Amino acid sequence: MAGVAVSTTINGDAVEYLCQPDETLLEVLRDRLGLTGAKEGCGTGDCGACSVILDDRLVCSCLVLGAEAEGRRVETVEGMAHGDKLHPLQQKFLEHAALQCGICTPGFLIAAKDLLAKNPSPTEEEIRFGLAGNLCRCTGYDKIVRAVQDAANVMRGA
């Protein structure tokens, strides 16, 4: 099939690519643009490891077509730090050991960033339900929730 030309914005940079009509945004990010931060854990929207933010909406990039990114803004984990300054969530995930193998971490960081953007001081339950779309098999979630709570305090300047 003929490719679809797409021009979009990824992590603040203008990006253009050619993709197949049935190619997902996740495949574009990983295989065409070399942004391998988003991971494929299931390919069916059930694990959240491929989470990105599309025009301020948290989505699974495996359930978005590459062509749908035309004219929109995509944020991935690779865009969270600014120069050598980590985002507070990145820093707190390290300090709390909120990751062990780390394959789910990019997805969790993006989901937590979206959660805190919309709810700067979430309760534990709001964090747990807000992150329920991201599966983790190593940590049992305890330290992830604590890292998000800690980051929320820092970001609120509390």
Next chain:
Amino acid sequence: MNFDPRYSARNFTAVGTRPVRPDGIDKVTGRARYGADFNMAGQLVGRILRSPHAHARIRKIDTSKAEKLPGVKAVITAADLPDFTNGDAAMYDILDNCMARKKALYDGHAVAAVAAIDARTARQALKLIEVDYEVLAHVTDVDEAMKHGAPLINDAVFTEGLDEKPVKPSNVTKRSQFGHGDVHAGFGHADFVVERSFRTEQTHQGYIEPHACVASANADGTADLWVCTQGHFVYRQHCAQLLGMDASKLRVTSSEIGGGFGGKTHVWAEPVALALSRKAGRPVKLVMTRDEVFRASGPTSATSIDVRIGARKDGTITAAEATLRYSCGPYAGSWAEVGAMTAFACYKLENVKTVGYEVLVNRPKTAAYRAPSAPMAAFAVESAIDELAKQVGMDPVDFRIKNAAQEGTRSSYGPVYGPIGIGPTLEAVKNHPHMKAPLGKNQGRGMACGFWFNFGGQTCTDLNIGMDGSVSLAVGTIDVGGSRASLSLIAAEELGIAYEHVKAVVADTSSLGYNDMTDGSRGTFSTSMATISAARNAIRTLRERAAQMWDISVDDVAWEHGHAVAKGEKHGNLGKLSLKEIAAASGTTGGPIAGHSELVADGAGVSFATHICDIEVDPETGATRVLRYTVVQDAGKAVHPTYVEGQYQGGAAQGIGWALNEEYIYGKDGRLQNPGFLDYRIPVCSDLPMIDTQILEIPNPNHPYGVRGVGETSIVPPLAAIANALSNAAGVRMTHIPMSPPRVLAALEAAREG
């Protein structure tokens, strides 16, 4: 210099602290490279054709149409993987599992594979491969498979370990037995006896990263493999043997690994990728879909277990007996054997007997899953123990304290125990505030004990000291969950320098000697042993160089807190030489300074745990919710306490998922019905409370710092802890795992009518 592994008490400076891990930045910025994140120039996409049948003879495979499809560069079947296993049955099973040679033995068994220029072409090529199957009768249930007349998976299998040699083939590959004393007599003295049968469904390790590799085989017999694995040296050995290559000609580089839990201790598609690459003459990238991971990697066993335990009025157990039937998939395994060994391991028993049966079924080849075989056996035993305590009229914790194994106890699997932590974990639980917290309506509390052996094994470590005095540590055991942090702490501790000056990396197979798999909770235990040994060797060299710089005898030079110190008044004026200063002069005093260690780490200390769990059950729907969870486990010495807590919490969470919702569901057609994360339900964030942990430290006498393995025990108690909590909440004794809502509701209804 031989290395003395014995424990000696010391107060630590680096070990026991909680620094940020050295490999963390890449993992939070998305730069860390996992199995599927690696690409090579000119690589092809590999895809595998899998059997849709549970059991079928492969009469013929026609790949001609697929080979003609434009963009297809190689198509292989078992014919492209000649048998180099020369009589090694275990290796032959691995070969046959990678690509079926005569029969497709389960839904998802690989029968052919293609390498093509892109995924779309590869998918189309798979559809053009015609396989002529002769569908055979199948059996997927562990009890059904043992019955007379059940379809035979392998008619060359005769049960081992029976008193008389069997004449007819069977689905039972082996019978194993453990124990001591006379259980018959023991039951004679019992005032109370509990006898129950339990079943647990098959579960998967559930790692979020599907298996992935890039294989690049060259015409000259050399090859490279980039792969997510728990043991790149073992993968090299198996892949090289299956492909008829010299092991040292195959370099295996381990990527970061996205979880393994035992499921990445075994090659699945890697030999297929190498064979495709060899035939196509180009690198091949082969990434499993989630559907393939569930259907065709290595879940743990489904089990059927009978337990019988008797005790006197005073609460002393007089006899304990268990028969354990474990499914192994279509290939022989020793899973029931390990179950039989661990079943009663927590207890001091006069009369105990356990018998294990390995059972073949048309399901994927069973592999290890975190303390393999132990959670199922503990579910049966700890449930029966709980019921027996109630009949005797004793508190479940006190009943366990009375019968807990101690130092000197003969274990149920044979050897006498050294110092062990089951007693202290039970005492800690008895005094834990969780045990006294109030419970509400429809709520209940349960507790259970767990054990795992832990191993040592072959380990190599290189410790190189840079000219600037910073240290690079190359280890051979895969770091799944943060061991690079603990190993850096250990190197810093032994050398007496700051943690920040140590950088630990996992070396590939061409830069270190052979290392065993990261399994059996041996990662930190054995690699820390080799790291301490390497550091001590480096310190010897540092002292020699300092002696040379001072021009005195090396015997007068001691190593204290990262410095060479001249001993004796005659050297009073010499002051100290820091590691940095010695390293800076290394060019003139004999060259680069390093410490190496190649050893077999033995004497891995067992790790015991006791868990407490509160649940609430909805009487109208049977839904069970975990309200509070506490893990108390013996770590010997917690090198990096945060990551030890992480192992406790992660193991408990997997146990909770296994107890409540996770199971392989096979239809009557022998096909797996839920190969995906939607219907194979692992716990989500909102399912679990915070998981509280308490680390006990009963030093392991066979490790310099007293370290024990901690990675696996935590998955053992949850199944029984939750079952006992449900019994406490609603008076129902659940005997079938997972305790899903339909099963709990049916039990509640039966209890209401009963």
Next chain:
Amino acid sequence: MVEVTLWGSLGRAAGGTSTLDIEAKDIRELFRKLGEQHPGLQPWIDRGIAVSIDGTIYRDTWSKELPQDAEIFLLPRLAGG
């Protein structure tokens, strides 16, 4: 001389005896003598046997000595997870 106990299935492969007295100073000699006195054990030895000495499990490290009064127990090789 050391007293060696064989775990259930191994005991059966040695003709039903569960304990043996063997003259061996280390694991290597123990395995050699076991194989000679009880050929039925050789396949198990080849497949790998773990040796427990006073409760501590050693793989088949040949050079490991066997203290005279130690409790020696032979066990199957274990796979981990």
Next chain:
Amino acid sequence: MEDAVGILADSSGTAAILAGGSDLLVRMKGGFIEPDLIVDIKAVAGLSDIRETAEGFSIGAAVPSAVLGENAALKKAWPGVVEAARLIGSKQVQGRCTIVGNLCNASPAADSVPAMVAAGAKAVVVGPSGRRTIPVETVPAGPGRTSLAKGEIIEAILLDKRPPHAGDAYLRFIPRTEMDIAVVSAGVNLTIDDKGSVKTARVALGAAAPTVLLVEEAAEVLVGSKLDEATLERLAKVCSGACRPIDDKRGTIEFRRKVAGVLARRAATTAYQRAGGK
């Protein structure tokens, strides 16, 4: 809108409509469907709007569930429909999936459909032969099949304006607390008079039959009652009796029957409270 209909009508091979895509892409990835043509309707004017008119609400076909949850007026008027839409999939799916996509995927376990059926919602269908409005329960024809003809697209979902003392609610049973497809579900919509007796009622069950089940008899049980214990008991029995569930990997017939009754009771109680009943 007419262009989209034209493209679809003229297409030869299999064509698929893309709004949220959370069902379509899963079926494509699984190889269950390989469309030759995908029509993305998100850019079509009006389809991404929620309009409140004198007659009630019009929800555009491309409005993601998450947006429904952020519309205060809609949440106030139809809390049941909104909570059903907000239970579809994970938070990530919520940012994409639409209730029209959920309806047209025609899964018996679709979360938003029982609430829409209980609410008496209507679907505005645009096709080659013009525009028509039909009750939502007539759209699904069986598991994975709809009654729509080739080239027809659903433009919007219509919800009536709410009379005083009206309330609706939706509950589903899932083994976990998130991320599951309903094992069985119930949507209840009712109005009460000023003395607290139920005036009108609609009860719909999900994952209890090949399509969402509108249970007339259950409505009759509620009408005239003040949701006393006996009424709720009868409601549960009627709903359990009306189910024609199947055994599958998510639940057993017996379990679905029993829990359908339990959920109908609980949803009715919530709807009654939302309508102002004690």
